[in-house]
Amino acid sequence: MPPDGEDQLAATVLDALARTSRRPVLVGLDGRSGSGKTELAERLRAGLVSRGRTVTAVHLDDLYPGWTGLAAGVGVLREHVLEPLRAGREAAYPSWDWTADAPGPRRAVEPAEVVVVEGVGALAGGCADLLDVRVWLEAPTDVRRSRALGRDGATTAPWWDMWAAQEDLVLAAGRPVADVVVDTTTVRVAGTD
Numbered sequence: 001m002p003p004d005g006e007d008q009l010a011a012t013v014l015d016a017l018a019r020t021s022r023r024p025v026l027v028g029l030d031g032r033s034g035s036g037k038t039e040l041a042e043r044l045r046a047g048l049v050s051r052g053r054t055v056t057a058v059h060l061d062d063l064y065p066g067w068t069g070l071a072a073g074v075g076v077l078r079e080h081v082l083e084p085l086r087a088g089r090e091a092a093y094p095s096w097d098w099t100a101d102a103p104g105p106r107r108a109v110e111p112a113e114v115v116v117v118e119g120v121g122a123l124a125g126g127c128a129d130l131l132d133v134r135v136w137l138e139a140p141t142d143v144r145r146s147r148a149l150g151r152d153g154a155t156t157a158p159w160w161d162m163w164a165a166q167e168d169l170v171l172a173a174g175r176p177v178a179d180v181v182v183d184t185t186t187v188r189v190a191g192t193d
Contacts (some may be wrong), residue, residue, distance in 0.1 A: 030135030034144030060119020
C-alpha cells in the first residue's frame with residue numbers, strides 16, 4: 001500500500017473515532033495468507049500513534065489453535081476479543097504456543113482508543129458486524145505464496161495447501177464485505193502474512 005493509501009486508511013480510522021464515542025474503535029484487517037496483513041497492521045498502528053492515538057494490535061496467529069485451527073481461531077476472536085470489547089468490557093483470549101504445539105497463556109487485550117485485529121478470518125464468522133472499520137487485502141496466489149514462504153520458509157511450506165483449504169472454507173461465502181479493499185499485488189511487503 002503506498003504511503004498515501006496508508007494515510008487514507010488512517011484517516012478512515014480517525015473518522016470512525018470522531019463519529020462514535022464508543023471505545024475502542026475496532027479495525028479488522030483480513031485477507032489470505034501472504035496478503036500483507038501484519039505489515040499493514042504495524043504501519044497503521046505506527047501512523048495512528050504518530051497522530052497521538054493509543055493503539056493495540058491483536059494477531060490471529062496468536063489465537064489459532066495450530067495449523068488446523070483457522071475456523072476455531074475466528075471463534076476465539078469473536079467470543080474472547082470482539083464481543084467483550086464491543087460490550088465495553090475488558091478482553092482476554094487463550095493464546096496458542098506454536099513451538100510447543102499446545103495452548104499458551106491467557107493474554108489480555110491492552111486498553112486503547114483503537115484495537116487493530118489482523119489475520120485470516122478477521123472479517124469472518126460474525127466478526128465483521130462487530131468491527132467499525134473492515135479492510136480486505138488481496139493479491140494473487142503466486143504472490144502470496146512467495147511472500148509467505150519467503151517469510152516462514154520450511155515452517156509454512158508443508159502446511160500451505162491445508163491452510164489454503166481452510167481459508168477456502170472460511171471464505172466459502174465469498175470475500176467478506178469491507179469498507180476498504182487493498183490490492184497488494186505490486187507492493188513489496190516484507191515479513192507479511
